Amino acid sequence: MTATPPRITIHDVAARAGVSTATVSKVVNGRYGVAAATNERVQRVIDELGYEPSLVARSLRSHRTNVIGILVADLEPFSAELLKGAARGIRGSGYELVVYSAGGRTNDQIGWEHKYLTRLVGTLIDGAVLVTPTIVDAPSEVPVVAVDPHRGRTGTPTVDSDNLNGARIATQHLLDLGHRRIGFVAGRSDLESSRLREKGYRTALAAAGIAINPELIEVGGYEQEFSETAAHALLTLPEPPSAIFAANDLSAIGVLAVAHSLGMQVPADLSVVGFDNVPESVLADPPLTTVNQPIQKMGQMAVELLLSLLAGQPIAAEHLTLPTSLVVRQSTAPFRTVKPRRGGRLARSAKGRSPAKA
Amino acid sequence: MTATPPRITIHDVAARAGVSTATVSKVVNGRYGVAAATNERVQRVIDELGYEPSLVARSLRSHRTNVIGILVADLEPFSAELLKGAARGIRGSGYELVVYSAGGRTNDQIGWEHKYLTRLVGTLIDGAVLVTPTIVDAPSEVPVVAVDPHRGRTGTPTVDSDNLNGARIATQHLLDLGHRRIGFVAGRSDLESSRLREKGYRTALAAAGIAINPELIEVGGYEQEFSETAAHALLTLPEPPSAIFAANDLSAIGVLAVAHSLGMQVPADLSVVGFDNVPESVLADPPLTTVNQPIQKMGQMAVELLLSLLAGQPIAAEHLTLPTSLVVRQSTAPFRTVKPRRGGRLARSAKGRSPAKA
DNA sequence: CTGAAAGCGCTAACAG
């Protein structure tokens, strides 16, 4: 155990400068009513000692901190991307940013966002952006903006993207390529975005006159590991799908991994589409066809919305839904009737053989 | 202005449950010495009211918070990537993570890390990871690990990557392609990593028997905007370089932008190499040849080091330097003697014309 | 212009 750090407090400064703590406080905060000479002397001592007021003590006293919080369940590709946008949104606002992470594995526990919010709000932060919260509480007294909330829309301002249409066009892309047996690796049913993505999948299929086959739907929970299990189930079916739409990129990357381990070539033997367009999707092998969400922009808008709220300004819209779009890369290809499976292994010369069968 | 949030405090709970605040505190913290009946009653009130202790008030009192801080100047690709690794490192440790961002534009002010560290340490966080700090103080009483510190190595444990060799192999790659006039977009001279990268550039050139030409070196400050100015100066030289090595990917992306605006084709007319291998480098047009730093791993190791320190365990090594490697993508090509410039515009049919001249 | 005193929400002795 390390020794208690000898923090330099306002008392140390006051003692050394021969004034009261109240005076030091005034100097630090640039309040009026301090003689120029005193001010200078105190300032010198502050510099000497390298004194810096404790954010915590200060915010406990004055319920204004000029800090906004971004609460995330974990720091994964999606939230990391969002943070870049959030940083852009806060620039020049005079506010500072604190990101609080529940630490990943805590996220099985529902309602983490409420816990962290109440823990911090009113003391450390003036307002918060909640990233993919499972529950958005009854509108709290403190300004809160939710990004991609799990339970649809409530009283709190919200930023999300068009999950329904994104899923539709992703599925449609696969249909256009001639695929008919299209698997779906679902997200988490408690999340609104996840439900909408599944709905988009179903809608597109229905519109094409294809009946939903329950055995082609497996839950991957938005996580790579679970998704690998799901993908395995799908791909070892007696009659496996020729294409899989995964509810997010991490899941799609899991599908890719399983396909490879099964000796399948993507996209020759299996087409895969993801959702999110996180940077990792480009790095995937092969680069993933996916649905683009303007994640950074979502982060930026959420922060800007929060800043308006904090300033007491009316906000343009309660709920912002940003458009999604399809990004075609190399994980999708036209459906081929003949599957050149030979004893479980696949022929290597598949490329460019049978043409599309749209 | 929004009304003061009616935070539910320990007093509210105490009053409602008909006990003292001390008792509530004991219940919350699971201390011994509370009657089962009381415990249950208090617990019920806590649930009813949705009470959650203020992290701030608590940490002010008990100087242990189980929270570690990651202090960054800004949330850009590098730090965002690092956070993913940090999150992995903290998983299962029981600690929580707070990321504190100075908010970008504050970073012209040197020493932000000291300020934020003293602001938070001893009150909000038990220890910290400093990301690219400009100054690493005399070893503080509180556990601190620096990632890619700017001023070489001091008493504080450090995680970085092999900047010198990375820069060497990047430059060598360009030399191997036959380039002789190789420009350099430098970082910030106050940063150790930046100095090492410049040194690597100079070393490689010297080893190839090429004299350093000062007019081929411009400062880009690790920022895209500055780097564009630097690149513009370089590319409008009477005798411009045929290749540019940029001190980081953001700078290289700036170089790409300027090259395009000048009507140059990359890599046909200009080869560009970056440094970092952030996800953005793959997204660049064309995908950037760059030096890979294991950024996520650096974040993870930094956190693990800090955790050891916090646990009072001896650490394996004071200074960890992870290896760097070259990632060849599409922004580099062999040098061509003849530059098909025609009135400032470039012929479109450059591809595959004159062969390498290594 | 300056300082004494109160108190933010909480925990840690110590009495009762």
Add this chain to the structure above:
DNA sequence: CTGTTAGCGCTTTCAG
């Protein structure tokens, strides 16, 4: 087992 008291580091009236 429970409550009282003190005080973490700071800001804020309010007297002097």
